[in-house]
Amino acid sequence: MSDTAPAPSATAAATAAGPARKLRFHVLRHDPHDPASVPHTDVFEIDEAAGMTLFIALNEIRETLDASLAFDFVCRAGICGSCGMVINGRPTLACRTLTKDLPTDIMLAPLPAFELIADLSVNTGKWMRGMSERLETWVHSLDEDVDLRRIEAPMDPDLADRIYELDRCIECGCCVAACGTARMREDFVGAASSSATTTACSVA
Amino acid sequence: MATRLEAPRWPARLDLLQSGTGLALGLFMWVHMFFVSSILLGKDAMWTVARFFEGYYFFGRPLYWLVSMLVAVIFTLFVVHAALALRKFPASYRQYRIYREHMQGMKHEDTTLWYWQVVTGFALFFMASVHLYIMMTRPDRIGPFESADRVWSDLMWPLYLVMLFAVEFHGGIGLYRLALKWGWFAGPDALATRRKLRTFKWALTAFFLVLGIATLLAYIKIGIEHAPNYGEHYVPTFLQGSAP
Ligand code: HEM
Numbered sequence: 001m002s003d004t005a006p007a008p009s010a011t012a013a014a015t016a017a018g019p020a021r022k023l024r025f026h027v028l029r030h031d032p033h034d035p036a037s038v039p040h041t042d043v044f045e046i047d048e049a050a051g052m053t054l055f056i057a058l059n060e061i062r063e064t065l066d067a068s069l070a071f072d073f074v075c076r077a078g079i080c081g082s083c084g085m086v087i088n089g090r091p092t093l094a095c096r097t098l099t100k101d102l103p104t105d106i107m108l109a110p111l112p113a114f115e116l117i118a119d120l121s122v123n124t125g126k127w128m129r130g131m132s133e134r135l136e137t138w139v140h141s142l143d144e145d146v147d148l149r150r151i152e153a154p155m156d157p158d159l160a161d162r163i164y165e166l167d168r169c170i171e172c173g174c175c176v177a178a179c180g181t182a183r184m185r186e187d188f189v190g191a192a193s194s195s196a197t198t199t200a201c202s203v204a
Numbered sequence: 205m206a207t208r209l210e211a212p213r214w215p216a217r218l219d220l221l222q223s224g225t226g227l228a229l230g231l232f233m234w235v236h237m238f239f240v241s242s243i244l245l246g247k248d249a250m251w252t253v254a255r256f257f258e259g260y261y262f263f264g265r266p267l268y269w270l271v272s273m274l275v276a277v278i279f280t281l282f283v284v285h286a287a288l289a290l291r292k293f294p295a296s297y298r299q300y301r302i303y304r305e306h307m308q309g310m311k312h313e314d315t316t317l318w319y320w321q322v323v324t325g326f327a328l329f330f331m332a333s334v335h336l337y338i339m340m341t342r343p344d345r346i347g348p349f350e351s352a353d354r355v356w357s358d359l360m361w362p363l364y365l366v367m368l369f370a371v372e373f374h375g376g377i378g379l380y381r382l383a384l385k386w387g388w389f390a391g392p393d394a395l396a397t398r399r400k401l402r403t404f405k406w407a408l409t410a411f412f413l414v415l416g417i418a419t420l421l422a423y424i425k426i427g428i429e430h431a432p433n434y435g436e437h438y439v440p441t442f443l444q445g446s447a448p
């Protein structure tokens with residue numbers, strides 16, 4: 001490191017307080033429930049802040065620039081699966097995306113393949129339910145009369161771990177939106193179904 | 205709750221069959237390349253390999269129908285695989301456009317590779333059929349001179365050149381996708397595994413392309429030299445001068 005280079009703490013301070021980047025969000029807007037609505041792109045400009053996620057950025061836009069902007073966040077921690085959207089071409093969880101990893105121009109679009117509610121908000125639940133009903137991804141009891149008072153047979157911890165791994169799907173819909181076949185064919189069940197089916201099968 | 209399982213299981217079985225036929229064909233293409241490239245070791249080496257498949261060393265004389273049978277098996281695998289692959293092709297121009305736009309947005313290598321797998325698969329419908337049919341119907345014309353005449357004088361080299369690229373890309377991508385799909389060679393870090401597999405896949409593709417081009421050039425060279433004596437059979441050096 002040369003003598004002129006600033007000390008690490010100075011650099012951090014500069015990024016935190018110093019000339020922040022101006023971020024331009026190009027957001028695809030449309031409200032299918034409004035007959036007058038035409039799909040179009042709105043551009044919003046805000047200052048980047050340290051540690052900013054898209055959750056923070058979008059809320060700032062809604063609070064300061066356009067109160068009508070529709071999007072979903074519930075847990076803002078990558079657990080609930082409600083914030084999936086297309087960020088610069090790729091489906092991702094918005095709450096887990098840091099603006100510092102993105103260029104200054106950020107394109108946001110709703111996840112394709114799902115029913116659009118408005119702007120960035122889509123109905124993943126409806127799709128997931130349809131898939132579950134089609135593939136019958138619930139526990140099928142082959143035993144006619146189950147004795148609910150009977151003590152359950154213990155499960156091998158390794159098997160439990162493997163099932164848990166599949167059960168971690170938060171049904172965000174990103175894999176469905178990222179899948180070319182799911183986009184081409186509306187009836188394709190997509191990757192989320194593997195976890196649903198396998199979980200149901202291994203539990204059964 | 206209902207105890208009858210109604211969700212169809214056929215799509216899963218068909219997928220397994222497509223993967224199975226793809227795996228068999230992909231592995232066969234590697235082995236096939238080594239047999240064909242025996243010409244790089246000399247005409248006698250290739251002659252020996254060709255006679256081997258005719259059962260010459262087991263029965264003392266060539267049984268050409270053995271070769272026809274082997275080709276018929278490969279042809280069957282190929283037709284089954286292609287029929288199953290039809291399920292995945294874009295079925296309309298609209299679907300094709302959707303995939304193209306999706307691919308341009310995603311900018312993900314695996315998404316792009318799948319597109320090329322479909323394109324090369326489509327090309328193979330036609331090219332591989334031509335080749336397989338000739339091998340099945342004229343098994344007696346496989347040998348250093350016979351094959352070289354076909355490559356050069358019968359003008360098969362343009363087809364073989366394009367088909368080489370189509371098969372190597374298609375098979376390479378296919379085997380890579382199979383490894384990802386079934387978790388073969390999977391390590392604890394999924395992204396690292398994917399990077400390793402991809403490097404390995406490209407290395408294999410490069411290797412087989414170089415080997416394939418060198419082999420094709422070898423046949424072209426023999427074909428040009430042998431053009432004046434088109435149709436003549438090759439007699440290995442160790443049998444020359446002895447009884448036919
Ligand atoms: C008419 C010729 C062919 C067509 C139309 C075709 C088409 C396809 C398509 C569209 C796929 C993708 C399947 C998917 O996305 O799940 C595929 C997979 C595959 N193909 Fe082919 N193919 C042909 C010939 C071949 C040949 C000659 C080989 C051997 C080199 C081969 C090896 C494979 C392999 C290993 C896979 C992966 C299997 C899988 O993903 O399930 N194919 N093929």
Ligand code: SF4
Pocket residue numbers: 168169170171172173174175176191192195
């Ligand atoms: S499997 Fe699909 S829907 Fe489930 S968490 Fe992963 S990307 Fe989201």
Ligand code: FES
Pocket residue numbers: 072073074075076077078079080081082083084093094095096
């Ligand atoms: S807000 Fe819950 S996953 Fe992003």
